[in-house]
Amino acid sequence: MISDVAAQTVVNVLMLSSIYILVALGFALLLTVLGILNFAHAAIYMVGGYICYQLAVVVGINQWASLLISMIAVGLLGLFLERVFFRPFLKDMNRIVVVTLALIIILQATINVTVGSYIRRIPSFVPGVLRFSGVSVSGDRLATFVIGGVLLLAVILFIRKTKTGLQMLAISQDSDGAALQGIKTHRIFAVTTAIGCALAAVAGSLMGAILSLSPFMGDIMLVKAIEIVILAGIGSIGGVLIGGLILGALDATLPLFISGSATDLTGLCIIIILLLIRPQGLFGREV
């Protein structure tokens, strides 16, 4: 029995962390490569979930195919957003803040008008409960962790091993210098946004199967993404993984011990204290 609870807690931590990391990684990439605070990132996560829902439930095509199509469609949406809404304002923080906040409002309203604000649910990707030597865990939650893990590995390999990925890193270190080196920064910005958005779409779809979808599901996730990036430290991609794990662990275990808003407060206090000791985050360079 106890091992059952323990196993489920572990799976919950891993599942929640995977979703957090999928969203936060894109957010962090946009922050370090494009240098923008993309408030709309979590709204894009929500849109990804709804596209998957529409395809799988309303249109009725294969669920895994829906996930893939949602990922690609939102990636393309990212290309469009970058070109039209981000690129003209990259150097102007005030305008980027307004444009990304406007996007939240418009994306939420679009979903509200087209699908409605009732809570929706994507059917399980892996239905039922899996048993491993006496402990049982939900298939969906395990699947989320596996999909999240595979995607993260892919993205990290992409960043570390491909030319485009290395150029992303170069820009995140010094964007003017990278431009002088002949890196086509705009192309990299586009690729970065597309990847970031696609990852968020996967997270949204998985969340829709584990919990549910609502046009406002992004609001909490945005706060989580910012928390993770701050924890990790600005400019640290590897830190996002650790930060996501820490936050996932806190959110999945704290409710077992403390109830209600004290959970939020405890989590926030841990982060604030950490920031006071290390303002640059766990793995960040000096700010």
Next chain:
Amino acid sequence: MVAGEHAPSGGRNWIKTVAYAGLIILLFLLPLFVDSVYYLHTFIITLIYTIAACSLRTILISGQLSIAHAAFMGLGAYVSSIFARELNWTPWLTIPLGGVSAMVVGVLAGYPLTRVRAIYFSMVSLFVGLAIVALMGVFQKYTGGDIGLIGIPPLPSITIPGLPTINFLSSKIPYYYFFLLLTVFCLMILHSLENSRIGMSWKAIAQSYLVASSVGINEAGFRVLALAVGCFFAGIAGAGYAHYNMVLTRSSFGFLSSVNLLIYVLVGGTGSFFGPIIGTTVLVIVPEIFRWLKTFAPFVFGGIMLLVVFFMPQGIAGLFEQVKTKFLHFQERKKPRDVS
């Protein structure tokens, strides 16, 4: 000219003064023309948010884009409500107390926040806001938690000998005048501060904190001062709101409300003192007009934001400035140039 007063010519100043006076008189006469309770309510809300947005801009001109401002409003609101409800203090006393407590928390949070700048400041300020709202949930006994706080006393009636008693429960008109006076008072203070040496130091820090400290401006000190002033007036606005609305829920001071205030300021334009006033007025009243669109109404709000971002780089107030400069240039061309 005294430091910070940019108008080079004295001749146009009286036009400005007349324009302000006219506007304020017009606002004072407004209840004579508007008898709809609903419209008055909208105007009162606009006034409350104008105070909050202008105080947020005070923080912003010191280079600190805070995403916690609504939380400080909430702090003032809850402190004022709790003292008035539990201890039966008069709201005339608890409203300033609300402002002071928001200021104290702003200063306490502000010192550690001076270690971070720009985007990082914004992100960390977000946590401060969230922590304050979470705190409201923890002290459920006093704040009512997620159910909300009810039974907050209204403003007590005022008796001036020889005049009829002003009763705040009779209609919305006394509240309208109260908030109009409060807004004028708060804005005068904020305006005076901005157009003083203190305001110039804030703007200097925002432009280059390195240069500012090299000429003896205490960066951390002035940033905390901006937060103190801004949070004080946010607290006042929130406390006023509490005694008007008489019901509080902590969710109305969360992340989204802070973001909303930020939108009012940025859409209005940060370059001018009138930016947040214009931004709040447009963004509170226009969506009310388009309420009949129901689920489509948010598109109006978002649409205004996009319109401003794409076509008015300095916000709506910036557009006025551009028109004004063009007009002045036109005038100057007509005048024979004098050599000085």
Next chain:
Amino acid sequence: MFLETKELTKNFGGLAAVFQLEMSVREGEIVGLIGPNGAGKTTVFNLITGFLRPSGGRILFDGKDISGKKPHLIAKMGIGRTFQLAYLFPEFTVFENIVTSFNLYPKSSFWEALFKTPSYRRKELYILEQAKEILYLVGLEGVKNVLGRNLPHGYQKLLTMARALAIKPRILLLDEPIAGMSLEEINYAMSVIEKIRSQGVTILLVEHNMRIMTLCDRVIVINFGNKIAEGSMEEVRQNQEVMKAYFGREDAA
């Protein structure tokens, strides 16, 4: 000694940018601090003015230990500085740039500023007079109302000097005051520096352009964060160490 560093050391992640530097400036002097690229000159400036905290050693100004103090407190003690890049307030006019820089004398309180009391107005009027004087001293009266960001480079450099004068410095640290200027501008800037000194301000400057060294009473040469020579320009020019530092190994010279 007016300004003095004792075993001043600054490490950046194990690398010593300044190592046990001993140097001193007497009151009323113009001293040039020279050295090859990366010798640690700007680091020394940042250490003296509080923008960096020393890893070791002390900085004495007028007999008082100022090492590790905050920049604005050091400014308050009368140490003014300019930056290598012409940092200024881009959204302020030239005149506002100077007026804003008067923070220390006379000082107004929060309440004075809020209520614009007569004493506040008097102080501000006094500041305006003073700012005008600086404007004339540096020769920027012609561009008084130009925004900082629209100012040509040569003027920007002059403005940074004017701004530093607003704190009524007893010593002025100039970081490459004539870099990137035309010959005509250089001559003008040098005459301004001469004028500033004649008002009793001690000057310590860093410069690559050797033309300015004719102004200096004394030069200090540093390399790898350590003093390698000191004296008049002529003396230093003949120093073997200096030749080595500037032209590489002896055989390359």
